[in-house]
Amino acid sequence: MAGQFEIFTDAESNVRFRLLAADGTVLAISTAFDDKRQAADGIMAVRECAGTGLxxxxxxxxxxxxxxxxxxxxxxxxxxxxxxxxxxxxx
Structure with missing residues (x-):
């Protein structure tokens, strides 16, 4: 099973996402976004550049x-x- 992204609201009511490994280990947590749409756009940006990032x-x-x-x-x-x-x- 591949890893997955989760969109969540933190304790300060900010929308964020986290990247989880297949075993559930948290690999990364995003910066705060204004809404879920921006968080989803952030996930798309990570997906796009992560495979080729230096x-x-x-x-x-x-x-x-x-x-x-x-x-x-x-x-x-x-x-x-x-x-x-x-x-x-x-x-």
Whole structure:
């Protein structure tokens, strides 16, 4: 059995969708939408691009939201490197 999308209303009355694996594991939860139609459009967009989407590795500090290492003001060489993104093929 394939995975499935579920449209639901969260605790703040926002419409969202989640992608479930065949075993029921939640793989992804969407951003908030104004209504079910927009959520359905979001599902269609995910279906359309997920099979061909590239994987991009981005590092960030979960406490500050800033990318990069522990230094508050990285050197220019580090800053330049930080903005380059490595694209990996979809698997």
């Amino acid at each position: 994987i991009r590795e981005v590092s960030s500090n979960p406490w500050t939201g800033q990318r990069g290492g522990r230094n508050a003001s990285p050197t220019p060489a580090v800053r330049e490197h930080r903005h380059r993104h490595r694209h990996l093929p979809a698997v």
